[in-house]
Amino acid sequence: METPQLSFTLGYWVFCFCFVLTPNEFRSAGLTVQNLFSSWLGSEHLGFVQYHIRRSSVTLLVHSAMPLGYYLGMCVAAPELLSKPLLEVEDGWHIVLLVALSLHIGSWTLVGYWSLWKWENHPISLTLQRHTPAAPSGWGALASRLNTEFRAVDKFTAGIHGARVIVTDSWVLKVNTYSVSMALQSQCQLSVVQSRQHHFSADSASPTQVLTLRVDSTNPGARPFHFRLHSTEYADLRDKLRAPIRNEANVAIYRSISDVFLDTFRAHLQDNPPYSLPSGQELEPCIGCMQAPANIKLVKLCELEDSGVQDGGHQDGDCQRCMCRPMWCVSCMGRWFASRQDQQRPETWLRSRVPCPTCRARFCILDVCVVHSPS
Numbered sequence: 041m042e043t044p045q046l047s048f049t050l051g052y053w054v055f056c057f058c059f060v061l062t063p064n065e066f067r068s069a070g071l072t073v074q075n076l077f078s079s080w081l082g083s084e085h086l087g088f089v090q091y092h093i094r095r096s097s098v099t100l101l102v103h104s105a106m107p108l109g110y111y112l113g114m115c116v117a118a119p120e121l122l123s124k125p126l127l128e129v130e131d132g133w134h135i136v137l138l139v140a141l142s143l144h145i146g147s148w149t150l151v152g153y154w155s156l157w158k159w160e161n162h163p164i165s166l167t168l169q170r171h172t173p174a175a176p177s178g179w180g181a182l183a184s185r186l187n188t189e190f191r192a193v194d195k196f197t198a199g200i201h202g203a204r205v206i207v208t209d210s211w212v213l214k215v216n217t218y219s220v221s222m223a224l225q226s227q228c229q230l231s232v233v234q235s236r237q238h239h240f241s242a243d244s245a246s247p248t249q250v251l252t253l254r255v256d257s258t259n260p261g262a263r264p265f266h267f268r269l270h271s272t273e274y275a276d277l278r279d280k281l282r283a284p285i286r287n288e289a290n291v292a293i294y295r296s297i298s299d300v301f302l303d304t305f306r307a308h309l310q311d312n313p314p315y316s317l318p319s320g321q322e323l324e325p326c327i328g329c330m331q332a333p334a335n336i337k338l339v340k341l342c343e344l345e346d347s348g349v350q351d352g353g354h355q356d357g358d359c360q361r362c363m364c365r366p367m368w369c370v371s372c373m374g375r376w377f378a379s380r381q382d383q384q385r386p387e388t389w390l391r392s393r394v395p396c397p398t399c400r401a402r403f404c405i406l407d408v409c410v411v412h413s414p415s
């Protein structure tokens with residue numbers, strides 16, 4: 041392939057890839073199906089079901105037009121290759137054109153079929169019909185009840201545009217690219233099946249735990265579906281949900297950034313040298329929680345690491361020596377450390393210094409040592 045063709049091919053498919061996955065840059069530039077066709081799609085707020093029937097159909101048509109767009113673009117980018125009469129064009133390109141055309145025509149046929157009888161054949165309508173088995177023709181009434189529930193201000197929504205989860209008074213919904221998964225709250229059960237944690241680090245701005253939940257419905261017509269959720273949104277989901285949630289994977293759910301931080305804090309302490317308790321001294325209970333033994337000692341260890349970077353001397357930012365005996369447990373010290381941080385900038389947490397809760401000497405995470413009793 042020659043250069044203009046290659047650059048067009050690369051550029052075109054990267055654009056298409058981003059258009060389908062819609063990263064934040066594309067969303068803020070308005071390059072989404074929802075935005076480009078907003079006048080025809082109407083308002084999601086006023087008619088949730090009708091809006092998504094139209095949105096999923098348009099999305100399918102636009103996405104299926106991409107290979108055809110590539111062929112037409114190639115006619116411009118490589119006129120010497122494709123501007124001959126159709127029969128003289130090289131063989132491979134015939135196949136590209138054939139596949140692109142049939143994909144697009146196939147999509148138009150499918151959308152045409154869906155739209156018959158007031159969109160009765162669309163997958164969203166079919167799902168609603170499966171939820172009114174006694175009178176499938178009554179799905180319109182069910183749809184308008186869903187629309188009304190969606191307008192309520194107290195619904196729960198989470199997730200990004202491509203995979204949004206909505207919980208209304210009686211439904212659990214997930215908006216997918218080409219459809220909407222649905223389950224009635226009265227018929228479903230949720231399970232936490234997986235957890236992925238993004239650890240605290242200096243370059244990740246959002247340390248979070250992402251939970252994967254599965255929705256199973258007792259209605260045989262409703263297929264199970266999965267959705268993902270930040271653990272900090274879990275409490276709101278619980279509030280809105282009447283269906284039971286099982287924790288199949290026994291996942292520890294961190295409900296706030298501080299909880300996620302505590303895990304990272306513990307992991308970092310493993311790298312610090314342990315502090316051996318002088319003989320004769322015993323671990324007292326932590327004065328924060330009165331439950332766990334006080335097994336944290338602050339020892340100024342960080343100067344070795346910092347000496348090359350900072351210009352020495354006792355600047356305000358330097359760590360200081362703490363003479364306190366062990367008085368706090370790992371969890372309480374971690375929570376204290378997290379509570380003294382800029383809550384809006386979690387990426388700074390690991391690097392910052394906070395005062396000792398007892399004597400106010402400043403310390404950093406490198407100075408926190410776990411106490412090993414001599415016994």
Ligand SMILES: [Zn+2]
Nearest residue numbers: 326329369372
């Ligand atoms: Zn404690």
Ligand SMILES: [Zn+2]
Nearest residue numbers: 362364396399
């Ligand atoms: Zn102290």
Ligand SMILES: [Zn+2]
Nearest residue numbers: 342359404407
């Ligand atoms: Zn330090």
